[in-house]
Amino acid sequence: MVGLYPKYLEEAVEMKYAHKEAKLYAGGTDWMVRHAECNQLLFLNQIQELKVINEDTDNIYIGSGCTYFELLNNDLVPEILKEAIRGIAAPAIKNIGTIGGNICNASPAGDTLPILYALGAKVEVISVDKNKIFPIEDFILGVRKLLLNDTEILKRIIIQKHEFSNTYYQKVGARKSQALSKASFVGLANIQEGKLVDLRIAFGSVASTIIRVKQIEEKYIDINIKELPSHIGEIKADYDSYIIPIDDQRSTASYRKAVCMNLLEDFLRKLK
Amino acid sequence: MINFFLNEENVQIDCDPSFRLLDILRDKFQLMGPKEGCGEGECGACAVIIDGKLINSCLVAMGSLNNSKVITIEGYSKTDRYKVLERTFAEAGAVQCGFCTPGMIMAAEALLSVNANPTVEDIREAISGNLCRCTGYNMIINAIKLAAEQGVGLW
Ligand SMILES: Cc1cc2nc3c(=O)[nH]c(=O)nc-3n(C[C@H](O)[C@H](O)[C@H](O)COP(=O)(O)OP(=O)(O)OC[C@H]3O[C@@H](n4cnc5c(N)ncnc54)[C@H](O)[C@@H]3O)c2cc1C
Ligand code: FES
Ligand code: FES
Numbered sequence: 001m002v003g004l005y006p007k008y009l010e011e012a013v014e015m016k017y018a019h020k021e022a023k024l025y026a027g028g029t030d031w032m033v034r035h036a037e038c039n040q041l042l043f044l045n046q047i048q049e050l051k052v053i054n055e056d057t058d059n060i061y062i063g064s065g066c067t068y069f070e071l072l073n074n075d076l077v078p079e080i081l082k083e084a085i086r087g088i089a090a091p092a093i094k095n096i097g098t099i100g101g102n103i104c105n106a107s108p109a110g111d112t113l114p115i116l117y118a119l120g121a122k123v124e125v126i127s128v129d130k131n132k133i134f135p136i137e138d139f140i141l142g143v144r145k146l147l148l149n150d151t152e153i154l155k156r157i158i159i160q161k162h163e164f165s166n167t168y169y170q171k172v173g174a175r176k177s178q179a180l181s182k183a184s185f186v187g188l189a190n191i192q193e194g195k196l197v198d199l200r201i202a203f204g205s206v207a208s209t210i211i212r213v214k215q216i217e218e219k220y221i222d223i224n225i226k227e228l229p230s231h232i233g234e235i236k237a238d239y240d241s242y243i244i245p246i247d248d249q250r251s252t253a254s255y256r257k258a259v260c261m262n263l264l265e266d267f268l269r270k271l272k
Numbered sequence: 273m274i275n276f277f278l279n280e281e282n283v284q285i286d287c288d289p290s291f292r293l294l295d296i297l298r299d300k301f302q303l304m305g306p307k308e309g310c311g312e313g314e315c316g317a318c319a320v321i322i323d324g325k326l327i328n329s330c331l332v333a334m335g336s337l338n339n340s341k342v343i344t345i346e347g348y349s350k351t352d353r354y355k356v357l358e359r360t361f362a363e364a365g366a367v368q369c370g371f372c373t374p375g376m377i378m379a380a381e382a383l384l385s386v387n388a389n390p391t392v393e394d395i396r397e398a399i400s401g402n403l404c405r406c407t408g409y410n411m412i413i414n415a416i417k418l419a420a421e422q423g424v425g426l427w
Contacts, residue, residue: 001288001289001290002289003274003289003290003335005335005338025333025335025336028331028332028333028336029313029331031333032292032313032330032331032332032333033312033313033331038290041289041290041333041335043289043333043335043336043338045336046338069325089313089401090316090400090401090402091326091379091382091397091398091400091401092313092316092319092326092327092328092379092401093313093328093331093401095325095326095327096325096327096331096332
C-alpha cells in the first residue's frame with residue numbers, strides 16, 4: 001500500500017487525478033473500522049485549506065476537513081448543527097472525525113446530515129479542472145453512494161445564512177452519545193404575524209437516505225399557526241409513505257417509525 | 273518513511289501507511305500500555321494523546337501521523353501529573369483489573385490539560401468513550417476529581 005501526502009488542495013487534486021484508484025482518508029474513524037481494501041491511500045489530514053471556516057454576506061463556508069471539535073469551537077457554525085454534533089460519539093471521536101467524512105460516508109445515520117438537508121446546504125466538489133457546487137441531496141445518492149467521480153474531492157460545505165424562530169432537534173439512540181442514531185429528527189420554522197412562512201423538516205436513519213420532502217413543507221406555508229394543530233394528523237399522513245425504516249439490530253422498523261411520528265408531532269405542537 | 277514523535281523522541285518507521293498506530297506501538301515499540309479492547313473506537317482502551325488530543329490509536333493509520341506528537345501512558349508515566357493520577361486512582365479504588373486504566377488516565381490528562389477544575393459532568397463527558405467492566409465509573413470519577421484537587425498548579 002502506498003501513501004500519498006498532499007499539503008495543499010491543489011496538490012491533492014493533482015494526485016487524485018494521477019492516482020484515480022486512491023482512496024481518501026480524512027479522520028479515518030469510518031475508514032479504519034471498515035478496513036476497505038485498497039492499494040493507495042491519499043491522506044487529506046495535513047491540508048489546512050480543508051480546515052477553513054469563513055463567511056461572506058450570504059453564506060457560511062465549512063471546510064470538509066474540520067473536525068467535530070473544531071466546528072463546536074467556531075462561532076460561525078449554526079447552533080442547530082452544533083446541537084447535533086454534541087450528540088455525536090465521545091471526545092476521542094470528536095477530536096478526529098470530520099464533517100466531510102460524515103457526509104462522504106453517506107450513511108442515513110450520519111448525524112450532521114438531517115441538519116444539513118434542513119439548512120439547504122450545498123457541497124463544493126473540486127477536481128483539477130473544475131469546481132462544482134450542488135445541493136447536498138443531489139450529492140448523496142444512497143447508502144455509501146455519492147455523486148463523486150474518482151478525480152474529485154469534497155472541498156467544503158456552503159450554508160446560506162438564515163435565522164429561524166423555531167429550531168428543534170432530537171436524536172433517539174441506545175446510549176446518549178456513543179451509539180449511531182436509531183432515528184433523528186430536525187424541524188426548522190419561521191413564523192411571522194401568526195403565519196408559518198418557512199418550514200423545513202428532515203428525518204435521519206429512517207430510509208436509505210435522509211428524508212426531506214419539500215412538497216409537504218410547501219403545502220403548509222402561509223397557514224395560520226393557530227390552525228396548525230388541526231392539520232397534524234394530515235401532516236403525519238403526508239409523511240407516512242416516506243418513512244420506511246429497515247429492521248436491523250439497532251431498532252425495529254415499527255419502533256423507529258413511531259418515534260419519528262412522535263417527534264414530528266412534538267415539533268409541530270411546540271411551534272410558536 | 274513515516275516520521276513522528278513518540279513520547280518526546282523523534283522516530284521513523286518504514287511501514288504500510290494503513291497499519292494501525294495501536295499495532296505499531298505494541299509490536300514495533302513494545303509499548304503495551306495501549307490495549308486492544310474493541311478495535312472499533314468504542315472502548316478507549318487504546319487511547320493515546322496525539323498533538324494534545326485524546327485519540328483512539330486503533331482508529332489511526334500510520335500515514336496520518338506525519339510529524340505528530342504521540343504520548344502513550346509509558347511516556348506520560350514519567351510526569352508529575354501522572355504521579356498524582358496514579359496516587360488518586362489507587363486512593364479512590366479506581367483500578368480493579370486495570371485493563372481500562374491506561375486509557376482512563378490518558379482521558380483524564382486530556383481533560384485536565386484544558387480544564388484544571390472540572391465538574392463531575394465534565395469528567396463524565398471526558399471519559400464517555402472509555403469503557404470499564406469492573407468499577408462502575410464512580411470511583412474513576414472520584415479519582416479524577418481528587419487529582420484535580422491534589423494537583424493544583426500542575427495542570
Ligand atoms: C466509536 C464511533 C462512534 C461514532 N459515532 C457516531 C455518531 O454518533 N454519529 C455519526 O454520525 N457518526 C458516528 N461515527 C462515524 C464517524 O465517526 C463519522 O461519520 C465521521 O464524521 C467520519 O469522518 P472521518 O473524517 O473520520 O471519515 P473517514 O473515515 O476519513 O472517511 C469516511 C469516508 O468518507 C470519504 N471522505 C472523507 N473525506 C472526504 C472528502 N473530503 N472528499 C471525498 N471523500 C471523503 C472517505 O474516503 C471514506 O470513504 C462514529 C464512529 C465511531 C468509530
Ligand atoms: S480498541 Fe481502540 S477504542 Fe477499543
Ligand atoms: S478496571 Fe477492569 S475494565 Fe476498568
